[in-house]
Amino acid sequence: MPAARIMNSETARYLASRLVTTVLIVFGAMLLLFTLTTLVPGDPAATLLGPQATPELARRFVHDMGLDQPLHVRLWRFFAAVLAGNLGVDIISGRSVVSIIAAVMPYTLILTFSAIGLAVATGLPLGIYAATHRGSVMDNVLAFVSVAFIAVPSFVIAIFLLLIFAIWLGWLPVLGTSRSGAFLDEFKRMILPTVALAAGWIGFIARLVRASMLEVMGEPYIRTARAYGLSERIVTYKYALKNACIPTLAILGLGIGRLLGGAVLVEIVFARPGIGRLLYDAIAERNYPVVQGTVLVTVILFVLVNLLVDLSYSAIDPRIRREAISSAKAA
């Protein structure tokens, strides 16, 4: 069988198994979530309806939300509705949960990918520099700065950035969104939240790339490449960096997943809408349809991003491709 066809069938099998895993993960996450909603203290009717609610209204509210049903019935109804493309209705505004998530999702995606993009664009060269100048003053300075960035929470960085760039220098705005819709204005408002979120990841990626690079630079094939007389630039960037990037890619997958729902503090500091903040508010309000919908979307995105990362390994590393083909042949 030609290698390409073996590869394709193996990829298809791999994708299928990952798809099954994805479904299981989503199901497990939702099962956990539904179980938690029955355990967590706090009456959604009291929280949302407030003092004006009559007991009859509170009972109807609980019934409308399906909270008077057993766990398995609620779970079954939820997945049946999801398969029909329906995530339910926000019990506060009466709007569909899909439309609410769709409204905030672009803010989250833009912030997540710009932060990760900035982290890679900055952390990668810093990590390479530190690895190629091991033990130098700059390497030590970068180590110190990287650890500091990792250790300081993003919302603390956010507040300092605001004080420096929005208040003292007056270069950038405080609020993370505007109602003008103008590209330049929105771009300016993106800078500080992006930097605040990216800072920790810059340090993390720089350290990781440095460690991976140092490990890879000691590999026999790098020595062989040098022995062939290849320039240090080609050895570093063409042969060492590619393999050193694999652990970084794995971390990036997790990072994107974390930022999708975990940028809540930065979103609060910059008064910026986002999926993390939506989830946070919905939990505080016991607005279960929004909680369920948001968690479902976040879990799916998380799993998909990590699936893409896994697939990208084989594109980068031919050994992984070959392993896939050998295992397919053996099967």
Next chain:
Amino acid sequence: MPIDLNRRQVLAGTAATGLVGTVAPGRGAQAQTSGPRTSITVRVDRDLTNLDPAERIGPGDGNVIRTVHQRLMKQKANSAELELDAAAEVTQTSPTTVDFRLKPGQMFTDGFGEMTAEDVKFSFERIGLAPAGSKEATYKGDWVNLERVEVTGPYAGRIILSKPRANLFDIAIGDVSGCIMSKKAVEQRGAEIATKPVGSGPYQVVSFERQSSVVLKRNANLAGPKPAFEEIAIRFISDPRTTDLALRSGEIDLAVLSPSGAEPLRSVAGLTVTPEPSIAYVWLGMNLEKGPLQDLRVRQAIRLALDTDQMLAAGYNGKAPRLNTLLPPQILGHWKDAPVYKRNVADAKKLLADAGASNLKLKLLILNQPAYQNMALVARALLAEIGITVDVDSQEGGTFWSSGKGDTGKNLDLFLLRFSGKHDPNFIMQWFVSDQVGNWNWQRWKSPEYDALFLQAASELDKEKRAQLVVEAQKLMDKSSAFVWLTNEVNVLVHRAWIRPAAVPGWIDWQYDSFAASA
């Protein structure tokens, strides 16, 4: 001199120039702080979620709803006193009937036509009288005693009650539940009316973005006087620190902050900081059904051991006025001679000894906010001096607000509570009647005398007699020793000096349409 640039240098240079160009125009990034302007941005600390008068969530929603819709009567600027709004005439023809006549030519926005008495009937009855099989309005209680609304002409009608009601005008006709909606628009837009309201008021909603902002634009077809600002953007900013910075940078023009949050802004040029007494009320409550707290002497001992002024100093930097009874001074029926309890450790210890209570361990439930946390720590220290060990239980909103519900409420010991008020004594008193035990009466205090006084006051149309009934009710609360009144809080208003904001006293009900700019 020849310039030798390679491709990388050109790209790097272009990127750097672009970045500098983006951020370096200096203060161009900031909004204009000088004024007056035709548009302003105000901050709210809770997201606006539902602009349907029947289903609104908080005062922030209500403030927008009142400016988008007209009512038969509305509050005068910076006052709780009512004046005619959509109505040319409103007359109480008997204790249970109110006749009204609308001004002709009041047009709903978005082409939904002229306001008629049918719209008034629809708007009031959809809240007060849920049609069979349809969902009961959250704010049904605002229209309690409503029997029906009769339409007697295109612009005329009659509100008919099942029994007299003293606060009909303050709570229903003149407030959010009295907003007149377009029947046609509600039927056509369905659930969308919650975010795309149709009214005939001074402003209309032109943008509603969850977690971000609501933008109001002056209603060009408004029949009456036009509001001062062409546009008001209402920004949701939950974090007080971000609010502080946005006020400094000029991105927002007005916000209400806590005393400690507003203090640093006093020195900022161009900002005015004004404390406004609130009509919210905060107290430390005791569960009368729980163990040793069933004994009146234990409750009296706790009241004597606490020092309200010390607690307020910790919670509000000493900037919030002390409250000695349920109703603050702005409300009809305020008990001005209410006792002002002073801390007396010796008497408190004696009361505990008489009650045979020793080594008491109590839990103090609070909402996880700094003001309550600080007050709770002071209370713990003060009560420790009379031998009561207090465990402070700080909970987030969802858990906290459910703690007094049903049988769960039986487990409470002590708690710090804050309720929002309205300019009506019965509205404020309602949470302490016996029927509210297991709901909002967390003290589980049952007093048939209080319940009777509450009902009498609710239907007493004579103001003086009503005020006396309300004072008597507060005396009963004092006698129970289940309440240690703390403060009716203070709202500190921070705004550009050229803005003249407006609100019903207490600064819970903002009047966007009466905001003005100084010349």
